[in-house]
Amino acid sequence: MLTTGVIILIAGVYLGGLFLLAFYSERRAAQGRARFIQSPLVYTLSLAVYCTSWTFYGAVGSAARSGLEFLTIYLGPTIVLMAWWLLLRKLVRISKAQKITSIADFISARYGKSASISALVTLIALSGVAPYIALQLKAVASSVDALGGLHVRTPVSATNHGILADTGFWVAVCMALFTILFGTRNQSADERQPGIVAAIAFESIVKLVSLGAIALFALYGMNGGIADLYARADWHAGVARLTTLGAEFETRWLATLFLAAAAFICLPRQFHVGVVENNDERHLATASWMFPLYLMLVSLFVIPIAISGMTQLPETANPDLFVLTVPLSEGRTGLALVAFIGGLSAATSMVIVSSIAMSIMISNHLVTPLLLRLSVFSQQRTSDFSKVLVLVRRLSIIAILTLGFIYYHSIGTTSPLASIGLISFAAVAQFLPALIGAVYWEGGTKAGATAGLIGGFGLWTYTLLLPSFAGAGYVVIELVESGPFGIELLKPNALLGLTGWDPLVHGLFWSLSVNVVLFAAVSLFSEQSPLERLQSAVFVDAFDRRRTGVEGAIPRSAATEDLFRLARRILGRDRADRLFAEYAQSVGLDRRADLPKTDPALIVYVERALAGSIGAASARSLVARIAKGETISLESVIQILDETQEAIRYSRELERKSRELEETARQLREANAQLTELDRLKDDFLSRVSHELRTPMTSIRSFSEMLVEQAAQRGPQALEGAQAQRFLGIIQHESVRLTRLLDQILDLNRMENGQLDWEFERLDLVDVAREAMETMHGLAQNSDVELIDGLGDARLPVLADGDRLKQVFVNLLSNAIKFNDAAERGGIGRVWVEVDRTALPSAGLAAIAVRDNGPGIPPSEQQTLFSKFSRGWKEGARRPTGSGLGLAISKQIMLQFGGELLLTASSLNGSSFAVRLTRAEDAAERPDAAE
């Protein structure tokens, strides 16, 4: 058995080591070499400050007393972290933008930077945290006593020997010293404290490892593994609580789950490590699974320790100390010491972070506003306020621990750890409505939040705190037992006759429901101040980038010199100089002296920086003293917000217009390209026409010149010679050709402009094709080309102009005959006319194909085949060519009929053209039906 002296020595050595670790980390960080402190792992481990000695000792106790309910304390935060994307991320984003220093600062900043609301939140937090700190003191004190063998078997009682003999007193003193040495090294709350963070993270590892070691010992040292542990548990009635759910576990389960989730956000120390000390939103993503993992492991370790304690320790053993007594019962002092160190870690980390967070709140929201009112501090000439601030923080830490000790000393020794912790949770849960409203409801007002907080806190005091004093045997016991003045309806444990409820559920129900109702109702019936309106928009739309900088739109002016003096006074010389140098740099100036005499953006900048040190409310009131034009109306704020909305709309409108302009420009470019192309085609056409006309004209001219010459030489009779007759014949032939060409051009032109009159009649495409074949019969025979009629007895009724349609077929046939070269290749030239089967699938089409075994049309020519003067067959081909307009005209004709003319296939072995028209079913069938 260890003596108390040895235990305290070991604890001292451990705390000393921790101090060195923190000191070393701080040194490294100052040199910029401690990047690991800014890692997501360290962030997650610092969140684990959630697991205090309540977890370390109390969870086992709670598991032994009330079964699986202890799990809710760890499931609550698990759910909150899984929802990091919805809530924590937003809190972090806002806190970074607004340089928030604590949860009180957050709520105050949202509700118009109100000093009164932050003071209220601080007071509530203080009332809630004092029992929690008492819990840590109690846990450490009883662990020291248990380890020293003082009261192993009986509940710890330390009140008999006076304060100095009380272990809890010395624990409190040690922790106050440690926290003051560490927590107040920096003057500003917004500057991260790497030493503290490193120490907290390290302690989180220590407590997990230590609890794990005890759990393993319980499993394998005291039992034969997992199955054996549960098998032995079957013999023990108490363990049944842990392996099944109670008959009415529901309400308490829901209440504690909710409390744990709320506390994980609202506890000042959790807000401090989770939101204020967060330096990267992405750390939340990692913590969203890593921290639940940590909690799951802790919960896993609790179970074997609780079962072993229940099954193998005497009935009288205090379940809250199972973690220590389980190894001690087997004589494993070393292991018990490991457990003690783990519990000490859990307690110290909680006390350090809690008291730092609380000292920031007390100094910023309770003391500073008062000090700034004193004339000594409000004078411009007063020197460095930052030193005062540090002193205030140190005194605050002492005050908090004193308060915790008083609570511990007066009542803390009788209630189990978990019930004390839950009372604390219920106190800070009162912040939840105001906090959630702050980030999701623009309509919440300062009056509403204040009313909700006061109402909730009042009922918490009455229904939860008061009975906890009564349990310790004080005069209030009468009030709790029979109600004030004997009025049963007002009994703290059964308000308005709600008897038979669990006290925690009862208190939580009343305090939170009144809180929410007051918050909502008073908000609905009260007005927001201009600044509140502005802040509510900034908070609720935190992810809207367009809202940033809205604050700078408030018309204010302050002399740069005054701002600088103010910053120096509050932040100290060095920080103020650095601050202004950074600002000057960010606006592209070299020195502070180059800054303009007044600068609205600088006001916002300085106010933010001050807020990071003394809170939003105090910063605002200080800046307001030197800034002119500060009084703004609600109208102007709404206008500012509307203006940003307007600016957004305007820019959207501009965007839309520029898109439209772009579209128009694109269309114009396209139209221009088309026009250019048309112009080119026209030029092309003209040059081709001139060329085509020139050939016959040249021959007419030359032959007529020759005739004129001959007549001049030999007189008129020369014209009667055979040669002259031949010349005249050529002249006549060429002029006919010329006329035909001109006719065709005019024809085509009229067709393209739609100036031609068409006579549509019902006719059969097959008949028209046959007529054309008859017409071409002679030409075919002359050219030794065989015309094959493959039409059979098909009927293809269409609506068209018969003469024009025939012209199309004639043209196709004459091309097919004229250019057929099969004979030269040793074969027989053939042209087939048949029903176009390829068009059959699309019903309602009448189609005929004209196929030949001629030379085919080279791919390069196929594109332009149907344009004017194009010749699919090479220029200067063996046979005289046509005008080059035939196919173009045919195509135009078919288009006029609403049909088409296509080249369906072409190869070296011939080509195939298709004439397609809409089938005139009705026209063809009606006569049949009538007969």
Add this chain to the structure above:
Amino acid sequence: MNRRRLRDAAAALPAGAVLIFTPPYMRIYDQDWTVFGVPFLHVSLFALWFVGLVLSAALARRLIADEEAGEDGGVEALDAPPPSDGAEPPAHAARGD
């Protein structure tokens, strides 16, 4: 998964966790069976817990990757954080006079 679904999932996961870890469902796990000697209640609670944190890890990775990818413009990217740490530079927007 597209951005919208990803963000819906970020809300659905905690909602599902609340459902799974509260009474009507909790009663389901309270059975007489044991798994290798361990009560079914313990096995199922911790198994669900583990599954929840695995899902959370998978989702968190995608959310962060998506946010980093989505920072270059687009209407939806308005949700993305400012390029740097946002708070430090003074409000330039206010200087637009």
